[in-house]
Amino acid sequence: MAVRHIRQLGDPILRVRCERVQNPKSAATRLVADDLRDSLAVAKKKYKMGRALAAPQIGAPVRIVFVQTDKQRWTMINPEITDVGPNDFTVWDDCFSFPNLLVRVTRAHQVTVSYTDTKGKQHTMQAEDSMAELLQHEIDHLDGILALDRPSGVDPFAFRTEWDKLHEASERYSPPKPREV
Ligand SMILES: [Zn+2]
Numbered sequence: 001m002a003v004r005h006i007r008q009l010g011d012p013i014l015r016v017r018c019e020r021v022q023n024p025k026s027a028a029t030r031l032v033a034d035d036l037r038d039s040l041a042v043a044k045k046k047y048k049m050g051r052a053l054a055a056p057q058i059g060a061p062v063r064i065v066f067v068q069t070d071k072q073r074w075t076m077i078n079p080e081i082t083d084v085g086p087n088d089f090t091v092w093d094d095c096f097s098f099p100n101l102l103v104r105v106t107r108a109h110q111v112t113v114s115y116t117d118t119k120g121k122q123h124t125m126q127a128e129d130s131m132a133e134l135l136q137h138e139i140d141h142l143d144g145i146l147a148l149d150r151p152s153g154v155d156p157f158a159f160r161t162e163w164d165k166l167h168e169a170s171e172r173y174s175p176p177k178p179r180e181v
Contacts, residue, residue, distance in 0.1 A: 004058040015144040036066035054141030065138040076115035085110030087176035093147040104156040107133040109176035
């Protein structure tokens with residue numbers, strides 16, 4: 001177990017399409033999952049934000065995401081979005097790999113995600129709202145995609161300090177509305 005440096009914007013590993021995990025129960029998988037958990041715990045304290053980390057952010061180009069909310073934690077191996085609901089919403093998104101920048105992105109308001117856990121068991125999760133956008137953000141990381149690649153609307157970038165001066169925290173999320181095709 002170790003707290004690892006979180007890779008920052010410009011580090012090429014953030015742009016790699018990560019490899020699928022062949023053995024979810026292996027010691028190597030466990031090591032990455034433990035390091036994600038420990039690294040997230042430290043980063044959360046440091047930045048006072050964040051609910052998840054993806055393996056490439058700690059330098060491991062494999063398809064593993066670790067999520068920790070107030071109530072629960074998940075290690076998701078080979079997570080995949082298998083379905084999306086009909087509505088989108090916009091989110092002022094942030095990321096530990098560029099912690100001072102917010103980017104307005106459009107995300108599906110509901111997703112279905114399948115993944116394997118560290119015991120090798122398959123799961124399907126239905127998520128909506130803040131959990132849905134979180135999972136889309138983290139799964140993007142596994143494909144080398146960052147929120148910066150998905151700017152939405154007029155003036156989609158803001159430094160956190162400036163955004164905080166002008167907005168309430170509740171303005172991070174827009175209401176859901178039917179997807180524009
Ligand atoms: Zn991120």
